[in-house]
Amino acid sequence: MDNSAARNKWMDRKALENYRHAMRICCMNALHVCSDEALSELCYDLDISRNGDARAYEHLLGGQCMVITSEPGGGKSYLMWLLLRDYLEDCRDDSDRLPVFLDGRDCGIVWDSIEKGIVRALSRHFPLVTEELVRERLRAGGFVLLVDAVDAQSETGSFLLSGLYRLGHDTDNTVIIASRMQCDRRDFHSDFVYYTIDPVSNEQIIRWLERDAALKMIGGDERNRSCEIQRMPGRLLEVLRTPLFIRMYAMTAVHSAVHSDDWRILSNHTALLEAYIDMRMKSMSCSPENRDRIFAVLCEYAADSYVNGDSEERFLNWERSEICTQIEAAGFITRRSQTVHFRYSVFHQFFMACYLSGLSAEQLNIWMDAHKSDKRYDESICYLAGILANHCSQNWILDYLEQNNLRLYVKALAYGRNYAASEVNINFEYACHFFARVLRTYESIIQTHFDNIYRLFDGYSIDDTGKVCIRGNMNLRQRTLSVCMYNGSAEAKTLEAVVSGGRGIYRIEDKTGVSFDFEEHMIRNRREYCYDLDLLTLGPDTAREIAVDMIRDQTMRAMDRKNIFDGHVDVLLAEYTESKLRRLRSKRWTGNSESILTLYTGDYDRIIHRLEQLSVTNIEINVCASLTALIRSRVDDVTELLDIRPDLPQTDLMLKQGRHSDRSEAAYSDRQLLKKIQRIWTLSDDAIRKITTEIVPALSAVRQPARKIGWVCRGDGFSGIRYIEVKTDEGEDISPILEFREDADRIGASGDLASAADLHGTGQLQRLGKCESDVLREGTSILQRYFGDYVFHSIIYREVKRDFERLFDRR
Incomplete structure (x- = not known):
């Protein structure tokens, strides 16, 4: 990479060495999940594969852009810290790529762009660094970006992914991404190598524990250790698949080895967390019954996460209300989509649940009424359901969620398995x-x-x-x-x-x-x-x-x-009725009725009269007559609910001179094509909104209100729509915006488009008072999707089905 004067202004040899030293300490703290008596690292060998073939760790050090996926808790964070440590060794001066670790859970909360995230990660050691200097170094390919939990924030995940994709594809930076298994490899360019961490087997966990026992890291006599390890419950094995809990388990085991000869394998999730709490209480010379001190421990972990492990004595003197205020202000009790989180947030949520479990039924009911829809407390409520299930035969928290928050109810059920x-x-x-x-x-x-x-x-x-x-x-x-x-x-x-x-x-x-x-x-x-x-x-x-x-x-x-909502939503009912009439028109015995038996005429009485005149009586005619009468009772002008067709009299269906095509959209002029897609978007959004707020209100908990902005492009190689969905607040206009772009040459046959930032630039987002961090999703679709007999059914049911999948997601 070429040197630049601007870069040297903020990066010198001393600052670089301080940064490398500080990051090596962070790596050591993260990787020393278990140490032998000489405090040397005991590595946990992860099973890495590519396209089903096993790969050694050394294959990951070639400087290529990578996507690393696993099940939640499968070891992605552990592997990312290993990679960071090795890349730090290769960074000797400012001409080398600088490794930077970013946490995807902070996207949209602590920083709202990749450049700001890098500045935040570097500013403590490089005080002169700015966003412009970071952009310059990014353009020159001067970073190794390791981004963990890229899908942790569902609202900003697609925005972050698209930015990382562009960096990996358009620059010489090394981009390494860790994501859960839901990440689709088709989301990434072929420049990215796709690796998978296979789940840790029961046998491998037991081998690790036997290794620890042989090194006398686990309490009890040798015979008792071996016996307990071999009889380890499957429930604990499931917990220990998560590197964070391996670390927690190791710390409690070491503590037990020092302070007790009567050690037993902990049986489940609850016992493991309670043992860890007990260890922390003893280290602070206080009892678990002291709620103020429990919150002090919680605050200590908040401080650990916030200032890289520098805990201050003043936290112990705070009042409970002050502690809660500080934790909330720091953003530690926030929505998370992953099951277990590396930076201690699992403890914060668990301690909050411990506190709530000590309230009376009346107090807890008041608290639940106030916070049942506050997603910041999702995991605390899930832990609470598990804690109460462990002590009560009737889990009334689940009864409460069953009636008031179905999304959280489904998630809390899975937590109960740990107890x-x-x-x-x-x-x-x-x-x-x-x-x-x-x-x-x-x-x-x-x-x-x-x-x-x-x-x-x-x-x-x-x-x-x-x-x-x-x-x-x-x-x-x-x-x-x-x-x-x-x-x-x-x-x-x-x-x-x-x-x-x-x-x-x-x-x-x-x-x-x-x-x-x-x-x-x-x-x-x-x-x-x-x-x-x-x-x-x-x-x-x-x-x-x-x-x-x-x-x-x-x-x-x-x-x-695709028929469940047809009787509730007018646009679906109209499309279904028109399809029935279209099928009826194809029958020979209907005679010359094509211009009559269609809702596009808007004449209900004429349609019904023509159906009554047909000499044949069968169920199809009766169904069409009933559907037409139903629409007449509900809609004055049905033509406003129908797709725009080129075979009916229109005013703007002239092809541009020289354009010849047999594609469906070729019969539409640019203006009419925009009008057609605008109508489909508007009617579909209205229908989806009615379904998710009036017909099935439970779906509103998983649907983020958004406004769609799109650009239609037509070319000989590819005709399609590029769109983004922008987050909206209550009361804001949510009608879709659609424009036509003349520069269709920018779209190749593969569907590659310019970035969202380039598309909207200083235009639509600025006019709407939005920024890139407000972009929830972006994507492309071919124009052919908007042509066919069941356009509305296809779009509406596809979107609502996704909402149902999110509603019933156990994670």
Whole structure:
């Protein structure tokens, strides 16, 4: 990389050495999750693969742009710190690429652009650094950017990804990205090499622990250590797959080795966190019952994260309210999308949950009413649900969320698995109680959150003739649990519970690795769901999860059929009716009715009269007549709800001179094409808004209000739309904005477009009073997507299905 005078103004040899030394200390703190007696690092060898083939760690040091993915807690952060440490060794002077570590969780909270993030990371050691100097060095390819948790902030993740993509593709910087498995490799240019960290196996975790035991890092006698390690519960193995908890476990184990000879393997998530809290309390010479000191520990961790480990004594003297205020002001209790977070936020959320669990039922109910929709407290509430499930047979926090916040309810259910007993006894009484809970949860969620569309679910007939009934079977021989919902008699509900495949009481051992996958069977026109019986070891709330799983499956099936909202949304009803009339026009016996049997005429009476005149009587004619009459009762001018067609009389359908094409959009002029897409966007957005706020209000919790801005480009090689979605506040105009761009040559056949920053530049965003950090998403679509018989159905149901997927996401 070429030297520059500007760069030398802010980077000198002394400052660079101070930076390298400070970052090496950060790496050491992050990587020393476990040390031997000589305080040397004990590496945790991660299973790295590329396209299914194993790769050694050395393959990652070639200076190429990379994407590293794993399941949540799979070791991405650990690997990123390893890479940072090695890249620091290669940075000797200002002509070398400078390694910088960025945390994606800070995007949109601490910094709103990559340049600002780099300045923040460097400013302590390079006081003269500015955004302009950083941009100059970026253009020259002078950085190694290691960006962890790039998908942690769902609102800004796509914006951050697009910026990193441009840097990796357009400059000589080395860009290394860590993301969860949801990251699609197609989001990145071929310049990025795609690596995966495979989950740590049970055998590998046990080998690590046996290594620690051999080095006398774990308390107790040698025989007891070996025995306990070999009998380690599957639940703890699941927890230890996360490097953060490996570190926490190692610290508690070392503490136990020093202070106690009677050491036992901790059995679950709760025990591990409580042991860690106890260790911290003892190190501060105070008792766990002292709530003020517990919050002091919480504040200590906030300080650790905020100033890189410099804790101050004054935190111990703060009042509880001051501590909470400081933590909130620092942004440590914020929304996070990952399950476990590297920078101690898991402890902050857990301590908050510990405090809440000590409130009375009345106090906690008041607190829940005030904070149920505040996403900053999502994980605290989830931990709280797990803590209460560990101490109470009836988890009323889940009952509360079931009625008031379905999104958080689904997430909290997964947290409860960490607190459950590791084995259960199965008998007829247990089965009756279990299936009764499934039925109660199933009905409660549907009647509370899906009342407007309840007829799509099993057990709810169209004519409301009977009550929802359940038939369940726990088959001990086949190790299956089956559930079937059906519509019974009008007099009473029916609960059929069966325990088959054996006699007496049976015990299931801990099998926490089992998934919630199911098989579906149709028996006498009834859908039966079959699960692995070992799911019962996940805890008392498994029945709730099965009910949610059944609702999720039936909802997704209905979304794929694309008819669930047709009777509620006018634009969908109009498109469906027009498709029925179009099919009717194709029949020979309809005669010369093409100009009459269409909603584009806007003449309802003429359509119905023509249908009555047809000599043939069948169900299609009756359906068309009924649908037309229904639209007439709801909409005065149906033509405003229909797509713009070129085969009807229009005023601006002249092709430009010299343009010849057989594509669908070729029949439209530029102006008419804009009008067509603008109408589709506007009507689709209105329909989606009605569905997510009025018909299924639970979806409003996962949909961020946004305004769509797009640019239409037409070229011989590629015709498409580039668009961005900009975050909007309450009361702001959300109508879409669409423009036509003449510079279609910038779009190649592959669909590569200029960046969002270049597209909107100082234009639309500035006129709207927005900046790049307000861009939620950006993307492209081909024009062909806006042509066809079911344009509105395709767009609306696709978007709403994504909202349902987010609503039912367990993470």
